Amino acid sequence: MPEPPEPRFVMSPDGLRIATYAFGDPLADPVLLVHGFASSAHANWNLTGWIRDLERAGRRVVAVDLRGHGASDKPHHPESYSMDLLAADLFAVCDTYLLDEVAYAGYSLGGRVGWHATHLQPERFPRAVLGGIPDGTPLTRFRIDLAREHAATGAPIDDRITAAYVQMAGQTPGNDLLALVDLVEGMRPGPQPTAQNAPSIPLLLATGSEDGILEASQRLAAAAPRAEFFEIPGRNHFNAPTSRDFREAAIRFLS
Template structure:
């Protein structure tokens, strides 16, 4: 009983996968190797433990019979944390996921991502049409990721300790400082990289063909954009997560249950 509880509530030791540019990506697995795979990709300033283990996602997916494969995106968790914005182009983040699947010899998988992980998931789902069977994209922005972050205020806070005034940016700073092991300068580089690389908004005219569940909190400012992306997908569906904002939606039981049920559909 104790071993089973440990599996559901703690991270195993990371296995490192080498990205194309030499960055080490920390990965984690749970469940039987023969089971269908769900790959989990967390949001900005979070990590696999914070986004998926402590919120009950790994537990619920294991109980549903899946093998779970999670990663700490570059700049997060136990993965390498470069401070060069060029290391965080969206294409690199999407390619990291593909390399992880290749390393684990995963032919097909279901994808679950939140926030930045959902924006990456839009690209992964488009790139790997034959490998990603269906996807859950939670809190996905319809524009450039982290566009609501005031970079000047973050930079002043990091460099000189000047308090952040913008409320949305304050929330991101609180999240950054709450999650153990975060490197604020690396996270600033992520936000700068998303802006400077010319990352395009998700193009509704080139939407994923697979079944995709979009899920966003009812109190999240991006909800209408997420709803529009769902409407643009030929097999898209939208789940409104009641009484949740962007930063606490991953812990919603409604979100987890809706996602698990969606992933199980034929």
């Protein structure tokens, strides 16, 4: 896979630099790509073939490193990671790139932010693919206390789920574990996906057949007025973005 281009930075409403990456014909129909927790635009979308296949399908791609990730700024304050601020970053990206309407594709954290953003401003997003999101509070089993102690002292983590996320965070170059822990703490009290705040636009929700949140994701799709559901065969939460079946289903839906 090609290396990503140098990021183009967009200023967030609260003064942070948000890294973005543009691919394809600037005049083609655009797609906004938003990655998952502890990942990046390059890891989630470039290395897995999504950007290549979207370009082949004739789409312009704008990919984002969420605050706290990739080349974007990484503040060490939980209050810097509210769901409203995460969504506002995406609106700023759309405004900077002059995207009046843009299709949306997000995975895990990016899907959760997409649920909120497309609910707040449905006129911007004609349709959206939201992968790997359940109803309810995110990362409920992530032990913030254990992750903070590990980051500060290197203490081992005896909680399997927390250890898996911390290990994943360490595999992406440039990650800042303390910033990611602040993100989890900051976004937990905010609005969570429910039937009451379901986006009104057409949605494709997708979750791996081996993912523990599968049934919760199916419930969430049933709660949205214009949602379809796609079960990603043979994939869990961590490797679902690599699925060709998922990519093809998403591109068909966005087309």
